Amino acid sequence: xxxxxxxxxxxxxxxxxxxxxxxxxxxxxxxTTDPRRLSQVLKNLLANAFKFTETGSVSxxxxxxxxxxxxxxxxLGRAPSVLAFAVRDTGIGISADKQQxxxxxxxxxxxxxxxxxxxxxxxxxxxRELSRLLGGEIRLxxxxxxxxxxxxxxxxxxxxxxxxxKMLTQGEISAPSNxxxxxxxxxxxxxxxxxxxxxxxxxxxxxxxxxTLDENQxxxxxxxxxxxxxxxxxxxxIVENDHKFAQFLLDTAREMGFKALVTTLGATGLAxxxxxxxxxxxxDIHLPDIAGWRVLERLKNDVATRHVPVCVISTxxxxxxxxxxxxxxxxxxxxxxxxxxxxLFKHLIEYIGRSTKHLLMIESDPERRQHMLDAIDxxxxxxxxxxxxxxxxxxxxxxxxxxxxxxxxxxxxxDVFTPxxxxxxxxxxxxxxxxxxxxxxHNAGAxxxxxxxCTVRWVQAPDRLLDLTTFFLHRPIAGxxxxxxxxxxxxxxxxxxxxxxxxxxxxxDVRNIFAxxxxxxx
Numbered sequence: 097x098x099x100x101x102x103x104x105x106x107x108x109x110x111x112x113x114x115x116x117x118x119x120x121x122x123x124x125x126x127x128t129t130d131p132r133r134l135s136q137v138l139k140n141l142l143a144n145a146f147k148f149t150e151t152g153s154v155s156x157x158x159x160x161x162x163x164x165x166x167x168x169x170x171x172l173g174r175a176p177s178v179l180a181f182a183v184r185d186t187g188i189g190i191s192a193d194k195q196q197x198x199x200x201x202x203x204x205x206x207x208x209x210x211x212x213x214x215x216x217x218x219x220x221x222x223x224r225e226l227s228r229l230l231g232g233e234i235r236l237x238x239x240x241x242x243x244x245x246x247x248x249x250x251x252x253x254x255x256x257x258x259x260x261x262k263m264l265t266q267g268e269i270s271a272p273s274n275x276x277x278x279x280x281x282x283x284x285x286x287x288x289x290x291x292x293x294x295x296x297x298x299x300x301x302x303x304x305x306x307x308t309l310d311e312n313q314x315x316x317x318x319x320x321x322x323x324x325x326x327x328x329x330x331x332x333x334i335v336e337n338d339h340k341f342a343q344f345l346l347d348t349a350r351e352m353g354f355k356a357l358v359t360t361l362g363a364t365g366l367a368x369x370x371x372x373x374x375x376x377x378x379x380d381i382h383l384p385d386i387a388g389w390r391v392l393e394r395l396k397n398d399v400a401t402r403h404v405p406v407c408v409i410s411t412x413x414x415x416x417x418x419x420x421x422x423x424x425x426x427x428x429x430x431x432x433x434x435x436x437x438x439x440l441f442k443h444l445i446e447y448i449g450r451s452t453k454h455l456l457m458i459e460s461d462p463e464r465r466q467h468m469l470d471a472i473d474x475x476x477x478x479x480x481x482x483x484x485x486x487x488x489x490x491x492x493x494x495x496x497x498x499x500x501x502x503x504x505x506x507x508x509x510x511d512v513f514t515p516x517x518x519x520x521x522x523x524x525x526x527x528x529x530x531x532x533x534x535x536x537x538h539n540a541g542a543x544x545x546x547x548x549x550c551t552v553r554w555v556q557a558p559d560r561l562l563d564l565t566t567f568f569l570h571r572p573i574a575g576x577x578x579x580x581x582x583x584x585x586x587x588x589x590x591x592x593x594x595x596x597x598x599x600x601x602x603x604x605d606v607r608n609i610f611a612x613x614x615x616x617x618x
Contacts, residue, residue, distance in 0.1 A: 103142070119158050123159070127179060128252070128253045136223070149243070151186065152243065155184045155185075158179060160180075169233055172233060186243040190236070232248060317358075320356050321357065322357050324355065332355070333356075333377045334378050335365035348437055369401050373401075373404075379392060381408065392423065393421065404570070408423045419524075424524065426524075454495065456479075458506050461503065471562050480497075510546050527550070527564075527568035530555070
């Protein structure tokens with residue numbers, strides 16, 4: 097109810113249409129589905145209902161259904177329980193000869209150029225395809241002048257075909273270069289009839305590779321501490337494919353003073369990170385459901401979790417990509433000694449226990465240096481500013497740095513920096529943010545020499561400098577001043593960038609058009 101009220105309550109009040117959401121008393125406490133796709137279908141159906149209704153009312157009814165779908169439907173016919181989401185309106189209605197036509201791409205009940213109601217004719221076509229991916233079906237009952245009833249039938253628990261699950265276990269699967277990978281969410285549980293808000297930062301594979309989380313995947317198979325976490329506890333999330341090593345990490349984390357959560361699945365790890373807000377995460381790349389790279393990408397693209405230090409523990413060939421992708425540290429498997437793991441945990445404890453982080457800034461021009469300082473929120477950041485690179489080695493050896501910001505004109509940093517000058521663990525790379533415009537990138541070759549020992553990023557705008565320093569210092573944005581926090585939210589809430597704009601999509605594959613239109617309309 098809260099979801100549809102947020103999306104359509106104001107529209108209903110504007111059009112002065114009564115709008116009701118009715119939930120049957122015998123609904124199950126939860127269903128397992130993909131909330132992104134379900135929300136897209138409901139939004140399309142409700143948007144159409146309001147669009148074509150001038151007087152009367154609109155309603156959404158959710159109830160357990162025992163019939164109404166196609167008799168030979170492969171999934172619904174075998175499902176132990178089915179829910180019906182019925183969107184009713186008292187609008188213009190649809191004639192019998194047009195009721196199948198409107199589910200085809202670019203087709204509308206009124207296809208004339210003088211039609212009263214605009215639109216692309218894609219909403220219902222997309223909704224029908226999404227309902228199929230969810231194991232369900234949409235049915236229509238309508239009479240011209242009396243209104244319409246669109247019923248979405250869904251199984252309460254849906255698992256994808258075995259072939260799709262098998263494909264997903266093979267690791268990260270790349271979509272063909274000519275085929276878009278639609279934006280969506282990892283499947284979550286829909287509880288109490290409410291659809292969670294979908295994240296706009298998540299990228300998944302082709303829609304046929306839909307996966308779900310069932311109750312077995314959410315169980316506490318390792319007997320971890322999820323039921324014993326209290327306010328103030330230091331919490332670590334362990335996402336590890338190897339059961340024995342996961343148990344070893346759990347035991348080690350407890351010895352080091354952490355309360356620990358453990359899962360072998362990437363999707364469950366993402367759910368646990370949202371629910372428990374861990375202080376640190378250890379991540380295996382080779383997971384049975386989705387690739388660890390996807391998990392890392394999701395964590396680092398979400399403003400709610402991007403500040404959490406992620407330690408990738410995987411095979412050695414993953415090191416460069418992990419550190420370039422924002423991992424806090426990397427440890428190669430197989431672990432050669434317990435001392436290495438203890439060192440990782442001690443380094444983590446020291447880092448997350450510090451109330452301030454150390455930023456080293458190098459810029460000789462006073463005006464430009466102040467411009468860089470103004471861009472960064474320094475409330476909980478200890479900034480050391482120097483004018484020349486000659487002092488870098490001494491500062492790094494004596495007190496280290498969690499991040500370095502340097503003007504683009506100081507490419508001689510590459511000549512004075514050595515990995516040994518860092519006081520931090522060699523499991524990490526020093527984040528190095530180069531601030532300068534395109535005309536100053538003539539020294540790019542000097543910066544490239546640092547790629548093995550530093551994670552080098554170029555920025556030109558002050559808001560991007562704030563974004564990257566916040567990212568590399570693992571700062572939660574919740575505690576930042578309102579103005580700085582809003583800058584970061586505007587950068588990462590991509591829906592604001594195109595709000596109110598018109599987009600022309602030209603593509604010869606209707607599947608791409610479906611996917612792009614669904615994302616852009618949302």
